[in-house]
Amino acid sequence: xxxxxxxxxxxxxxxxxxxxxxxxxxxxxxxxxxxxxxxxxxxxxxxxxxxxxxxxxxxxxxxxxxxxxxxxxxxxxxxxxxxxxxxxxxxxxxxxxxxxxxxxxxxxxxxxxxxxxxxxxxxxxxxxxxxxxxxxxxxxxxxxxxxxxxxxxxxxx
Numbered sequence: 001x002x003x004x005x006x007x008x009x010x011x012x013x014x015x016x017x018x019x020x021x022x023x024x025x026x027x028x029x030x031x032x033x034x035x036x037x038x039x040x041x042x043x044x045x046x047x048x049x050x051x052x053x054x055x056x057x058x059x060x061x062x063x064x065x066x067x068x069x070x071x072x073x074x075x076x077x078x079x080x081x082x083x084x085x086x087x088x089x090x091x092x093x094x095x096x097x098x099x100x101x102x103x104x105x106x107x108x109x110x111x112x113x114x115x116x117x118x119x120x121x122x123x124x125x126x127x128x129x130x131x132x133x134x135x136x137x138x139x140x141x142x143x144x145x146x147x148x149x150x151x152x153x154x155x156x157x
Contacts, residue, residue: 036073036079037073040082040083042055042096043083043096045095048061072085083095
């Protein structure tokens with residue numbers, strides 16, 4: 001009975017692998033000019049609204065950029081050349097995704113540094129609390145105590 005279940009699981013696994021391989025190796029049709037234009041427009045920031053992509057924005061500037069993208073796609077330029085054209089024209093801020101992958105890690109690094117600083121603060125704060133006198137009275141050296149006594153005597157007179 002266990003052999004049948006094991007055999008069925010193995011057959012299902014092989015079938016799933018075959019389906020995935022067929023999907024991965026299936027020929028893909030080239031995207032149309034409109035599809036490439038839409039994809040590239042979704043990667044660029046609208047110069048007017050700046051919080052929307054060129055594909056989402058309905059401003060005149062976004063429409064002009066979409067027209068320029070479509071013209072360059074129809075001329076046979078690669079996606080990378082079209083992106084570079086807009087970066088050269090507007091600067092790197094035109095790209096919605098930062099070109100440097102390190103930028104994506106900066107928030108995680110900042111959070112990690114904050115957690116490490118908080119952990120160090122808790123650890124060293126506890127160490128100082130243990131070193132302090134348990135009664136809560138300030139620690140005064142004998143020489144200071146004597147000086148205070150002498151000054152009070154001098155005031156009394």
